[in-house]
Amino acid sequence: AYLADIARPEIGLVTNVSEAHLGGFGDVATTAKTKGELFDSLPANGIAVMNRDDRFFDYWQQRFCEQRSGDKVWSFSLADARADFFAGSIELLPEGSRFTISSQRMPEHWSLQVSLPLLGEHNILNAVACVALCKSLNIDDAIIQQGLAEVEAESYRLQRCEACTHLHLYDDSYNANPASMLAALETVAGLHRMHAGQDDSAQQVAVFGDMAELGDRASALHRQVGAQAAELGYTALFAVGEFANEYIAGFKEQGGERAAAFDSLAALAGKLAGPEFADATVLVKGSRAAAMESLAHLLSQPIDAGADPC
Numbered sequence: 001a002y003l004a005d006i007a008r009p010e011i012g013l014v015t016n017v018s019e020a021h022l023g024g025f026g027d028v029a030t031t032a033k034t035k036g037e038l039f040d041s042l043p044a045n046g047i048a049v050m051n052r053d054d055r056f057f058d059y060w061q062q063r064f065c066e067q068r069s070g071d072k073v074w075s076f077s078l079a080d081a082r083a084d085f086f087a088g089s090i091e092l093l094p095e096g097s098r099f100t101i102s103s104q105r106m107p108e109h110w111s112l113q114v115s116l117p118l119l120g121e122h123n124i125l126n127a128v129a130c131v132a133l134c135k136s137l138n139i140d141d142a143i144i145q146q147g148l149a150e151v152e153a154e155s156y157r158l159q160r161c162e163a164c165t166h167l168h169l170y171d172d173s174y175n176a177n178p179a180s181m182l183a184a185l186e187t188v189a190g191l192h193r194m195h196a197g198q199d200d201s202a203q204q205v206a207v208f209g210d211m212a213e214l215g216d217r218a219s220a221l222h223r224q225v226g227a228q229a230a231e232l233g234y235t236a237l238f239a240v241g242e243f244a245n246e247y248i249a250g251f252k253e254q255g256g257e258r259a260a261a262f263d264s265l266a267a268l269a270g271k272l273a274g275p276e277f278a279d280a281t282v283l284v285k286g287s288r289a290a291a292m293e294s295l296a297h298l299l300s301q302p303i304d305a306g307a308d309p310c
Helices: 002-007 028-040 057-065 121-136 141-149 178-196 215-231 244-253 265-272 293-299
Strands: 011-014 047-051 073-077 085-093 096-103 111-116 167-172 204-208 236-240 258-262 280-285
Touching: 002 028, 011 028, 011 121, 028 057, 047 057, 047 121, 057 073, 073 121, 085 121, 096 121, 111 121, 111 141, 121 141, 121 178, 167 178, 167 293, 178 204, 178 215, 178 280, 204 215, 204 244, 204 265, 215 236, 215 244, 236 244, 236 265, 244 258, 258 265, 265 293, 280 293
Parallel strands: 011 047, 047 073, 073 085, 167 280, 204 236, 204 280, 236 258
Antiparallel strands: 085 096, 096 111
16 A cells, blocks of 8 residues: 555556465465555556456455446456456467467457467466556557567576576576465476476476575475475475475475485585486576575586586
């Protein structure tokens, strides 16, 4: 509400609510209530762009419509056709995705073909949210398509490190919370299937630093992420930080066999640089405080030279 009082927005968009910053907010419900203050701040003719896939959608919609017209809620979804804007014909590719956006709000037979150079279904959902917002402003379809086709990922946000020639290394070290961990795990698992094909011996490795600001639930949530890595077929989990052993415990509880905690990023990089991990698919992720980008930099150095990191 404080920032909304300064900016005085006419359109508000909340992408999602997840278990992040619990150390400050206390619980997810409080986070949802606080994010919903953006919608509360909108003027009478303001437009609220809401994620229909989010568990708090009904709460936000009901709260918003108590004082405003329901027609001012523009909803978006990954695939729910009840939403005002939703995606279909999704094709996940090694360098991004292609999909079609359909709409209940636009004229009959309207659709938008999108090529998105960002990895993961979560970024498709973000793109659908962008389209909903843009169409609320009557922005031309061609301009929207061009903008999405030319978007560039920020550094350390699920980027393939091309300089790392002995691994399929995906650097998602910018930040982390349980929801973004799962999104990255799912995305890289899909990319691994593309790389490995029918090669059952190909390694798939999750490399994690701590997730910060999770309050009293930190141990349980780190264990949960470790379990998800095992469920998604990761063959190894390596971790550093205070909660490394919680990741490992969750991984092993779900049948994961190869897991280890490391005292330093240098030691972990040395492990992954060995020939046993040649051509492995590796996800590197942790919160900003974990500085996991340093590991990605180390792994991006050719073993016999010192090229610039990705």
